Amino acid sequence: MKKDAKTVLVTGGAGFLGSHLIDRLLGAGHEVLCVDNLFTGSKRNIEHLYGHPRLEFMRHDVTMPLYVEVDEIYNLACPASPVHYQHDPVQTTKTSVHGAINMLGLAKRVGAKILQASTSEVYGDPAVHPQPESYWGNVNPIGPRSCYDEGKRCAETLFFDYHRQHKLRTKVVRIFNTYGPRMHPNDGRVVSNFIVQALRGEDITLYGDGQQTRSFCYVDDLITAMMRMMENTPEDFPGPVNIGNPGEFTIRELAEIVIELVGSRSRLVFHPLPADDPKQRRPDIDLAKRLLDWEPKVALREGLVETIAYFRAVLLDEGPRVVLPAAPALRSGAEAAPIATATLAAVRRASGESLRRQAREMPATAKPSTTT
Ligand SMILES: NC(=O)c1ccc[n+]([C@@H]2O[C@H](COP(=O)([O-])OP(=O)(O)OC[C@H]3O[C@@H](n4cnc5c(N)ncnc54)[C@H](O)[C@@H]3O)[C@@H](O)[C@H]2O)c1
Numbered sequence: 001m002k003k004d005a006k007t008v009l010v011t012g013g014a015g016f017l018g019s020h021l022i023d024r025l026l027g028a029g030h031e032v033l034c035v036d037n038l039f040t041g042s043k044r045n046i047e048h049l050y051g052h053p054r055l056e057f058m059r060h061d062v063t064m065p066l067y068v069e070v071d072e073i074y075n076l077a078c079p080a081s082p083v084h085y086q087h088d089p090v091q092t093t094k095t096s097v098h099g100a101i102n103m104l105g106l107a108k109r110v111g112a113k114i115l116q117a118s119t120s121e122v123y124g125d126p127a128v129h130p131q132p133e134s135y136w137g138n139v140n141p142i143g144p145r146s147c148y149d150e151g152k153r154c155a156e157t158l159f160f161d162y163h164r165q166h167k168l169r170t171k172v173v174r175i176f177n178t179y180g181p182r183m184h185p186n187d188g189r190v191v192s193n194f195i196v197q198a199l200r201g202e203d204i205t206l207y208g209d210g211q212q213t214r215s216f217c218y219v220d221d222l223i224t225a226m227m228r229m230m231e232n233t234p235e236d237f238p239g240p241v242n243i244g245n246p247g248e249f250t251i252r253e254l255a256e257i258v259i260e261l262v263g264s265r266s267r268l269v270f271h272p273l274p275a276d277d278p279k280q281r282r283p284d285i286d287l288a289k290r291l292l293d294w295e296p297k298v299a300l301r302e303g304l305v306e307t308i309a310y311f312r313a314v315l316l317d318e319g320p321r322v323v324l325p326a327a328p329a330l331r332s333g334a335e336a337a338p339i340a341t342a343t344l345a346a347v348r349r350a351s352g353e354s355l356r357r358q359a360r361e362m363p364a365t366a367k368p369s370t371t372t
Helices: 016-027 043-049 089-110 146-166 190-200 219-232 251-262 286-292 300-315 339-350 353-361
Strands: 007-011 031-036 055-059 072-075 113-119 170-175 204-207 213-215 241-243 248-250 268-271
Touching (some): 007 089, 016 031, 043 055, 072 089, 072 219, 089 113, 089 146, 113 146, 190 251, 204 251, 213 251, 219 241, 241 286, 248 251, 251 268, 251 300
Parallel strands (some): 007 031, 007 072, 031 055, 072 113, 170 241
Antiparallel strands (some): 213 248
């Protein structure tokens, strides 16, 4: 173990963001304890790390207390997509609130520094654009998204009260839409929905008129910022800090770029907007720029190419209803590789060969319900 290496707990470590964070923490020489109840995560996201001498996996629900010795805690456990967090809204609130209480209690007992993965959803349907950290938000406390939005807001409250009352070293980052390899193919989030629909040659579902905007941050950029917040900010600075990509795209633009990069013949179809769906969401990242010396580096098209390659691989052996367009769009300048080569390389890069089974085995709850 490196001299300055720490023992780091990552809750939700078998999820999309958690598994990328673990890759980076192990790469930096730390010991990692991955805690996950595998509700939306998958062991396949960390399968490529099996046997790693500095990684331990523990199946555990964060709504229950946890007694371990660690130096730092990244609290990511929580279903993040509307189809998942609305599946059992009571459990979603419990995961955010009881999970935060349990992890903060653990941090207090062992003197660990702790970071909360909060969300841009704390701003609700914002009346201020772009959203700075000082904006208090416009959140419906009783709607179908409230279990997530209000759960995360309450978790932030707990983090700040533990900081003020118990002098805990707490950090809160507010994450805006993030995408990349290892997203759940059936999570109903807009990037995964569009890519999967385009790869299957299905109609691409847009909600409303498709003019609502989102900003999309590539996962590598996000993880860099999250780790800088934990490691490079003053011990007594709790945040919150927005992390996201301020580049703003309409949902329709995103659909058109995905169709072009996939080389798909999919058509756009329009459905009514779901309840409480925000019309615009864009981070103000001035604080992150100043404090973390950070801004996103990966352009949307570049990140989408990686993500499309990943999903292409995941869907490859799903069966006859999969239509994979013949010309995969690669990074500009790269020569078009045969699908098998491009996709298998993507799978290995992402998280191991058996990831391709993921799409087949996932619950068929994937009726897209939102543009998040
Ligand atoms: N991906 C994004 O765009 C985004 C945006 C804002 C905030 N976030 C936050 O980042 C975190 C990670 O999101 P993600 O996109 O990786 O989602 P994800 O669903 O892939 O990962 C969440 C992980 O938490 C685990 N989990 C859920 N409930 C649990 C519980 N009670 N006990 C233990 N483990 C539990 C799941 O099994 C999963 O592995 C979440 O807290 C989410 O709210 C993500």
